[in-house]
Every structure is written in structure tokens, then in C-alpha cells.
Amino acid sequence: MxxxxxxxxxxxxxxxxxxxxxxxxxxxxxxxxxxxxxxxxxxxxxxxxxxxxxxxxxxxxxxxxxxxxxxxxxxxxxxxxxxxxxxLLQTFTTRWRFETFEQTTNPAIEVLNRVEYEVYAKEELWTxxxxxxxxxxxxxxxxxxxxxxxxxxx
Incomplete structure (x- = not known):
């Protein structure tokens, strides 16, 4: 740095x-x-x-x-x-998150999808x-x- x-x-x-x-x-x-x-x-x-x-x-x-x-x-x-x-004032539903980013050709988003599905699958909100x-x-x-x-x- x-x-x-x-x-x-x-x-x-x-x-x-x-x-x-x-x-x-x-x-x-x-x-x-x-x-x-x-x-x-x-x-x-x-x-x-x-x-x-x-x-x-x-x-x-x-x-x-x-x-x-x-x-x-x-x-x-x-x-x-x-x-x-x-x-925390701004949140999205996990449903919105997964539906919005479900179809992607971006490899970084594909990795995030797999990781965040495990982390947020039982959560209602995505922050x-x-x-x-x-x-x-x-x-x-x-x-x-x-x-x-x-x-x-x-």
C-alpha cells in the first residue's frame, strides 16, 4: 500500500x-x-x-x-x-436476491450464488x-x- x-x-x-x-x-x-x-x-x-x-x-x-x-x-x-x-436500513428479501441473480454467466456471481444459498437459505432478508x-x-x-x-x- x-x-x-x-x-x-x-x-x-x-x-x-x-x-x-x-x-x-x-x-x-x-x-x-x-x-x-x-x-x-x-x-x-x-x-x-x-x-x-x-x-x-x-x-x-x-x-x-x-x-x-x-x-x-x-x-x-x-x-x-x-x-x-x-x-441495516436497506434490506432485500432473499427471494428477490436469488431470483434476480439466479440466471448469470458471471463466474463470480455463480460462486456467490452457491455460497449465499448455503448462508441465506433459511433467512428472509438479505443485507x-x-x-x-x-x-x-x-x-x-x-x-x-x-x-x-x-x-x-x-
């Missing part, structure tokens, strides 16, 4: 949909690099204590809370964080959290509203 940020300063927007361990290590080992990140989008955390780990915590921040703390408190740019509760953040990353005009908050990891 460091080499790319050095080569293309402020031109790279980073999408993080997992624990922030690697980015936090980059900040600690090469602190000057954080000034060269164009923008940062994160799926992680929560606002109201609703989580997906069974412990009122969102998985990505729960797996490495220290990394989340380092990134949120040391990023010089505005960090676009999409907490768990926000992505593709990572895909929501990726869609916003690609086209932020799809957002209906944006709210700004100070974020902290406890």
Missing part, C-alpha cells in the same frame, strides 16, 4: 470492508503515508450498540478495535464510515453490507442523505 500511496499521492481512494489492521500498521510504520491517501471509505463500527457479533459490536471493529481507533484518530482526511445500523459500501464508493450520488459525526472506538 505504501508504495502505491507514494507513487500516486492523494489519487487513491481506499475502500475498507474488513478489520483495519493493515491500514493501522501502515499509519504506525510510515506515518507520512496517511497524508497521501485521497479518501477513505470504511464499513465498520456502530452508533447505537447494535452489532453482528452477538456482543453489541460490529465485526470489523470488534476484530481489531485498536486498529479502528488508530485509523479514526489519525486520518487527516474525512473518513466515510458506514456503521452497521446504517447498512449485502459490503456491497452497499462498495456501491457508495463507486457512486456516492446514490446516497439520499449524509450525516457527519465525530467517531471514537471504546
Amino acid at each position: 505504501r508504495e502505491l500511496f507514494e507513487k500516486y499521492p492523494n489519487e487513491i481512494t481506499l475502500l475498507a470492508v474488513g478489520p483495519l489492521t493493515n491500514l493501522a500498521l501502515l499509519y504506525k510504520m510510515f506515518p507520512e503515508t496517511k497524508d497521501k491517501i485521497g479518501a477513505l471509505y470504511i464499513l465498520g463500527g456502530n452508533r447505537h450498540g447494535v452489532g453482528n457479533t452477538g456482543l453489541a459490536a460490529e465485526f470489523n471493529f470488534f476484530r481489531d478495535p485498536e486498529a479502528a481507533h488508530i485509523v479514526l484518530n489519525n486520518s487527516p482526511m474525512i473518513v466515510h464510515v458506514f456503521p452497521w445500523e446504517t447498512v 449485502p453490507c459490503d456491497m452497499y459500501v462498495a456501491a457508495i464508493f463507486l457512486n456516492s450520488s446514490i446516497l439520499q442523505s449524509v450525516q457527519s459525526y465525530r467517531a471514537e472506538v471504546n
